[in-house]
Amino acid sequence: MKFTVKQIDIRKKEYVTILMYLQKHCLPGDKPMKIDRGHWWIAYAENGKPVGFAGLTRSSQWTNAGYMCRAGVLPEYQGHGLQKKLIQVRIQKARRLNWEWLITDTTNNPASANSLIAMGFRMYMPSVPWAWKHSNYWRLNVFAKRKKERSEERRVGKEC
Numbered sequence: 001m002k003f004t005v006k007q008i009d010i011r012k013k014e015y016v017t018i019l020m021y022l023q024k025h026c027l028p029g030d031k032p033m034k035i036d037r038g039h040w041w042i043a044y045a046e047n048g049k050p051v052g053f054a055g056l057t058r059s060s061q062w063t064n065a066g067y068m069c070r071a072g073v074l075p076e077y078q079g080h081g082l083q084k085k086l087i088q089v090r091i092q093k094a095r096r097l098n099w100e101w102l103i104t105d106t107t108n109n110p111a112s113a114n115s116l117i118a119m120g121f122r123m124y125m126p127s128v129p130w131a132w133k134h135s136n137y138w139r140l141n142v143f144a145k146r147k148k149e150r151s152e153e154r155r156v157g158k159e160c
């Protein structure tokens with residue numbers, strides 16, 4: 001499956017409506033988050049249907065960190081790497097904003113945890129935990145990840 005991921009302008013009502021629809025269908029048990037701040041993306045299938053979304057806000061605790069606040073993929077489109085794409089766009093955005101860290105949490109969510117691991121995130125324990133007692137906390141140094149990728153590219157280049 002091919003997807004197009006687009007950063008959207010939350011001042012436009014039509015995008016907020018799509019984000020509310022996606023939140024409702026991807027996270028039916030959760031109260032939809034109000035879309036009034038931060039950076040948001042919508043993923044579209046080849047036929048133009050919105051099928052996934054992701055949000056990023058500035059961390060309320062650390063000035064050099066972004067918080068990956070929410071993401072979801074419609075059930076029929078899961079398992080095709082879309083969440084990882086939605087993590088990648090937020091890593092790129094964090095670098096552009098000069099945020100050194102991306103942080104997030106998961107609760108009873110092995111699929112999300114596996115996507116985060118695949119994208120280089122590591123578990124950690126924040127000094128001030130903000131979620132549930134049984135939540136897991138994740139962080140990634142976005143600049144260290146780029147440095148590592150570049151040195152791996154150079155190494156592969158030499159070997160070829």
Ligand SMILES: CC(C)(COP(=O)(O)OP(=O)(O)OC[C@H]1O[C@@H](n2cnc3c(N)ncnc32)[C@H](O)[C@@H]1OP(=O)(O)O)[C@@H](O)C(=O)NCCC(=O)NCCS
Pocket residue numbers: 026027069070071072073074077078079080081082083084085109110111112114115118
């Ligand atoms: C979590 C979610 C966003 C994943 O989306 P996705 O596009 O299917 O994710 P990806 O295809 O990029 O990757 C999912 C990873 O988890 C793995 N996975 C999928 N289901 C799994 C499960 N039940 N248990 C363990 N791992 C699982 C996949 O194999 C994949 O790992 P891999 O890269 O090593 O193959 C999607 O399942 C979803 O929207 N769930 C409901 C909403 C939600 O939980 N949102 C996140 C919290 S806000």
